[in-house]
Amino acid sequence: MAQLTFWFEFGSTYSYLSAMRIEELCRVAGLEVSWRPFLLGPIFRAQGWETSPFNIYEAKGRNMWRDTDRRARELGLPPVLKPDPFPQHSLLASRLALIGLEAGWGQDFVRQTYLRQFADGNSIAAPSDLQPVLEGLGVEASACLEAARTDIRIKDLLRKNTEQALEQGLYGAPSFTTSDGELFWGDDRLEKAIAWTLDQQTHAQG
Amino acid sequence: MAQLTFWFEFGSTYSYLSAMRIEELCRVAGLEVSWRPFLLGPIFRAQGWETSPFNIYEAKGRNMWRDTDRRARELGLPPVLKPDPFPQHSLLASRLALIGLEAGWGQDFVRQTYLRQFADGNSIAAPSDLQPVLEGLGVEASACLEAARTDIRIKDLLRKNTEQALEQGLYGAPSFTTSDGELFWGDDRLEKAIAWTLDQQTHAQG
Numbered sequence: 432m433a434q435l436t437f438w439f440e441f442g443s444t445y446s447y448l449s450a451m452r453i454e455e456l457c458r459v460a461g462l463e464v465s466w467r468p469f470l471l472g473p474i475f476r477a478q479g480w481e482t483s484p485f486n487i488y489e490a491k492g493r494n495m496w497r498d499t500d501r502r503a504r505e506l507g508l509p510p511v512l513k514p515d516p517f518p519q520h521s522l523l524a525s526r527l528a529l530i531g532l533e534a535g536w537g538q539d540f541v542r543q544t545y546l547r548q549f550a551d552g553n554s555i556a557a558p559s560d561l562q563p564v565l566e567g568l569g570v571e572a573s574a575c576l577e578a579a580r581t582d583i584r585i586k587d588l589l590r591k592n593t594e595q596a597l598e599q600g601l602y603g604a605p606s607f608t609t610s611d612g613e614l615f616w617g618d619d620r621l622e623k624a625i626a627w628t629l630d631q632q633t634h635a636q637g
Numbered sequence: 638m639a640q641l642t643f644w645f646e647f648g649s650t651y652s653y654l655s656a657m658r659i660e661e662l663c664r665v666a667g668l669e670v671s672w673r674p675f676l677l678g679p680i681f682r683a684q685g686w687e688t689s690p691f692n693i694y695e696a697k698g699r700n701m702w703r704d705t706d707r708r709a710r711e712l713g714l715p716p717v718l719k720p721d722p723f724p725q726h727s728l729l730a731s732r733l734a735l736i737g738l739e740a741g742w743g744q745d746f747v748r749q750t751y752l753r754q755f756a757d758g759n760s761i762a763a764p765s766d767l768q769p770v771l772e773g774l775g776v777e778a779s780a781c782l783e784a785a786r787t788d789i790r791i792k793d794l795l796r797k798n799t800e801q802a803l804e805q806g807l808y809g810a811p812s813f814t815t816s817d818g819e820l821f822w823g824d825d826r827l828e829k830a831i832a833w834t835l836d837q838q839t840h841a842q843g
Contacts, residue, residue, distance in 0.1 A: 478694055488684055490808040494822055501829070602696040616700055619825045623707070 432463045433610065433632045435624055438596055439541070440471040440604040441525060441555060442483070442518030444499045444511060445618040447545040449605040451508060453621060454538060460625050466532055466541065468525040469592040471604055478602070483518050502618070503549075512552030519548060520556040522589075526579040527561060529588050536568050543567060638669045639816065639838045641830055644802055645747070646677040646810040647731060647761060648689070648724030650705045650717065651824040653751040655811040657714060659827060660744060666831050672738055672747065674731040675798040677810055684808070689724050708824070709755075718758030725754060726762040728795075732785040733767060735794050742774050749773060 437453055439446035457464045475483070485492035500511040524544050531537030543564045548555045555561060558576045565572035578585065596606070600614055607615040607624035611631050615624040643659055645652035663670045681689070691698035706717040730750050737743030749770045754761045761767060764782045771778035784791065802812070806820055813821040813830035817837050821830040 488808060490806045493806060494808070494820055497820070498822070498826070501833075600696045600699060602694060602700070614700055614703070616704070617825075619823075620704070627707075 432461065433628050434463045434465055435628050436465040436467055436608045438467045438469055438592075438601055438604060438606040438608065440469060441521035441528075441541075441544060441548070442471065443604040444495065444549060446605040447549045448499060448502055448506065448508075448618040449621050450541050450545050452506060456621065456625060460629060462625060462628055466528070466537060467592050467596075468521075468528045468541075468589065469596045469601075469604070470521060470525060470589065472521075473593055474597055474602060477597070486517070499549075509546075509550040511549050514548050514552055514554055519554060523558065523576075523579055524555050524561060525589050526582075526585050527565070527575055529585050530575055530578055530582070531568075531570070534570070536570055539568055540564060638667065639834050640669045640671055641834050642671045642673055642814045644673045644675055644798075644807055644810060644812040644814065646675060647727035647734075647747075647750060647754070648677065649810040650701065650755060652811040653755045654705060654708055654712065654714075654824040655827050656747050656751050658712060662827065662831060666835060668831060668834055672734070672744060673798050673802075674727075674734045674747075674795065675802045675807075675810070676727060676731060676795065678727075679799055680803055680808060683803070692723070705755075715752075715756040717755050720754050720758055720760055725760060729764065729782075729785055730761050730767060731795050732788075732791050733771070733781055735791050736781055736784055736788070737774075737776070740776070742776055745774055746770060 435453075435457060437449065439450055453464055471483075475481075480487060483492075485495045496511065496513060503509065503511045528537050528541050528544075531540040544555050544561065547553050547560070547564060553560065555564075562572045562576065565575055599608055601616075603616055605616075605618055605621075607621060609615075609624065609628050609631065613624070613627055615621070615627070641659075641663060643655065645656055659670055677689075681687075686693060689698075691701045702717065702719060709715065709717045734743050734747050734750075737746040750761050750767065753759050753766070753770060759766065761770075768778045768782065771781055805814060807822075809822055811822075811824055811827075813827060815821075815830065815834050815837065819830070819833055821827070821833070
């Protein structure tokens with residue numbers, strides 16, 4: 432089964448829009464999704480930014496909130512709310528996602544965490560923010576939170592995801608990479624990334 | 638007839654992609670396009686950038702060239718070539734576009750100038766670059782070039798376009814604005830801007 436790699440950052444509004452729909456889109460297309468949480472912070476700092484460009488460039492930020500809200504409504508999602516602060520620290524959520532992706536509840540955790548943040552406007556940075564999300568999924572919240580705090584393998588996995596993101600030329604989220612090395616950036620390129628992967632598959636078979 | 642305002646900058650690759658298709662898309666949708674050339678230079682400088690962000694941020698620039706090339710092929714346009722230097726100075730081309738838009742040959746001039754730049758990879762900055770474009774359209778090249786150099790009304794028009802772009806919250810090109818004040822940024826939002834305008838029209842009539 433051909434694969435599409437989905438690189439997402441919990442603080443990213445456009446990653447939210449992709450996270451809510453990628454699984455269904457790829458299922459219909461017959462593609463497997465590899466979910467890869469990573470941290471934009473180090474990548475932004477490498478570009479000289481101490482926060483999101485949507486905070487640094489005011490007009491760009493204003494339009495981003497408007498644009499994601501328009502798009503969310505179009506997708507049948509609730510109006511987009513801005514958590515305070517924006518962006519939220521995403522380290523803990525990213526580690527929990529990695530734990531969950533191995534355990535089978537990762538995708539649901541990602542979607543529920545995004546909804547908490549951008550549909551409800553709540554914080555996702557602290558253990559107490561994510562505990563109810565974990566409980567809602569029926570998993571052992573305190574064990575997961577403890578693992579996120581202490582499991583060196585999980586910490587390394589996230590660090591490596593971020594390093595690999597940089598190595599593969601990622602500079603924003605969401606991004607989509609294909610097995611033949613093509614990079615697509617932005618929620619608005621999700622359909623293009625799927626179409627590209629299907630085309631490659633056809634060529635490989637033909 | 639409902640109107641969509643198309644803000645474009647000659648140095649912008651994504652503006653090129655929109656310029657090549659907006660007229661036909663809007664004709665089918667029953668919308669009139671108001672073509673507004675403006676200069677991104679002053680807007681970028683206001684954000685602290687001395688050149689295009691595609692030059693400042695290397696990974697972002699690399700993906701932009703790849704992305705626009707993929708998209709150009711999809712639209713049946715030639716492979717995208719990078720002029721040297723990039724971005725090209727767009728002052729002269731913008732003034733000529735304004736002259737042409739009043740005289741009736743402006744849209745053709747815009748498209749031919751973009752093709753010269755991004756399909757052929759040629760310069761568009763100097764009078765000698767644009768003279769063949771004007772001649773190809775059958776207009777009096779030397780009179781137009783002289784007007785672009787001296788006509789204070791045309792110079793003011795371009796300055797006002799750029800000021801209005803800033804006032805309306807534009808921060809990149811292409812951008813599309815609607816009569817009810819909605820702003821869409823990016824070639825990938827052209828269809829959304831058209832759909833928004835049609836929706837507004839329906840509501841106004843209903």
